[in-house]
Amino acid sequence: xxxxxxxxxxxxxxxxxxxxxxxxxxxxxxxxxxxxxxxxxxxxxxxxxxxxxxxxxxxxxxxxxxxxxxxxxxxxxxxxxxxxxxxxxxxxxxxxxxxxxxxxxxxxxxxxxxxxxxxxxxxxxxxxxxxxxxxxxxxxxxxxxxxxxxxxxxxxxxxxxxxxxxxxxxxxxxxxxxxxxxxxxxxxxxxxxxxxxxxxxxxxxxxxxxxxxxxxxxxxxxxxxxxxxxxxxxxxxxxxxxxxxxxxxxxxxxxxxxxxxxxxxxxxxxxxxxxxxxxxxxxxxxxxxxxxxxxxxxxxxxxxxxxxxxxxxxxxxxxxxxxxxxxxxxxxxxxxxxxxxxxxxxxxxxxxxxxxxxxxxxxxxxxxxxxx
Numbered sequence: 343x344x345x346x347x348x349x350x351x352x353x354x355x356x357x358x359x360x361x362x363x364x365x366x367x368x369x370x371x372x373x374x375x376x377x378x379x380x381x382x383x384x385x386x387x388x389x390x391x392x393x394x395x396x397x398x399x400x401x402x403x404x405x406x407x408x409x410x411x412x413x414x415x416x417x418x419x420x421x422x423x424x425x426x427x428x429x430x431x432x433x434x435x436x437x438x439x440x441x442x443x444x445x446x447x448x449x450x451x452x453x454x455x456x457x458x459x460x461x462x463x464x465x466x467x468x469x470x471x472x473x474x475x476x477x478x479x480x481x482x483x484x485x486x487x488x489x490x491x492x493x494x495x496x497x498x499x500x501x502x503x504x505x506x507x508x509x510x511x512x513x514x515x516x517x518x519x520x521x522x523x524x525x526x527x528x529x530x531x532x533x534x535x536x537x538x539x540x541x542x543x544x545x546x547x548x549x550x551x552x553x554x555x556x557x558x559x560x561x562x563x564x565x566x567x568x569x570x571x572x573x574x575x576x577x578x579x580x581x582x583x584x585x586x587x588x589x590x591x592x593x594x595x596x597x598x599x600x601x602x603x604x605x606x607x608x609x610x611x612x613x614x615x616x617x618x619x620x621x622x623x624x625x626x627x628x629x630x631x632x633x634x635x636x637x638x639x640x641x642x643x644x645x646x647x648x649x650x651x652x653x654x655x656x657x658x659x660x661x662x663x664x665x666x667x668x669x670x671x672x673x674x675x676x677x678x679x680x681x682x683x684x685x686x687x688x689x690x691x692x693x694x695x696x697x698x699x700x701x702x703x704x705x706x707x708x709x710x711x712x713x714x
Contacts, residue, residue, distance in 0.1 A: 569645075
């Protein structure tokens with residue numbers, strides 16, 4: 343006998359109709375929402391006062407459907423308690439599961455979800471998730487998937503291999519979650535062949551390019567302000583996007599600092615910033631996202647269009663503005679320990695890589711970080 347009871351309940355009647363729902367006691371964990379669920383709507387109603395034979399037949403069909411769903415839920419609960427795989431779950435919607443899981447794991451995975459949705463043409467069940475399917479999706483990301491072309495160019499641009507790798511890792515992670523939650527019988531995700539990472543040079547903007555970029559109109563002011571702040575602060579994209587006003591405080595000297603638990607290291611760090619950097623944040627608030635109007639889609643085409651308008655042909659991503667912060671500090675004369683602390687590197691060996699990027703000519707020509 344299961345420890346969980348599942349009962350069919352009626353909501354308070356409204357306009358002669360009573361909607362049916364299932365009530366779980368105790369509440370069950372819902373992997374799609376990440377919360378405990380006590381009620382599940384059946385999206386069906388019965389007539390409270392049936393007047394005709396047709397009304398009675400309709401009510402009977404609704405009750406039959408409700409009992410069927412209740413029995414399926416009870417079977418699934420008992421199978422899970424007895425560690426018996428429920429084949430019925432294979433027919434549930436993997437695409438919807440993917441969409442809901444990224445809301446819990448990382449909302450910035452939206453682009454990888456969109457590519458997967460495009461690949462499966464809007465339909466994918468858990469039954470479809472097999473090794474061959476994963477291999478074909480891997481091949482699609484490497485050889486077929488494209489990003490939007492820059493303004494004025496008709497050529498379709500394929501995903502960079504490292505981007506394809508990232509998206510495939512997101513897919514693998516979701517598949518592993520599905521196995522852990524009992525949607526898949528086997529942990530097949532661990533057998534998927536990874537896409538190799540290409541070791542690429544850390545791209546950055548020179549001081550001249552920075553001035554040229556910020557002297558060029560940008561379609562989205564929030565994008566311009568956020569990236570200006572990224573150059574001053576050196577924050578990683580995940581920390582920049584989630585920066586809250588409560589994390590911008592006054593240091594012991596009265597000057598502004600960021601005190602934040604960082605996404606990558608999980609450590610709480612204090613990062614000094616200038617008042618000029620703070621000017622790109624807008625009107626001060628007590629709490630809430632500093633760049634609350636930013637949308638993840640701005641990282642792709644709007645950024646690329648802005649760079650193109652400024653005549654910058656380099657492959658510059660969001661993360662490159664952190665690299666730019668590092669190289670501008672170095673060319674301004676900052677020592678390796680100062681740069682390492684500002685970028686919150688766990689090892690100074692990571693910081694040394696930036697020093698190799700900066701040549702003697704750039705070092706002599708550079709001034710302190712200025713955007714205008």
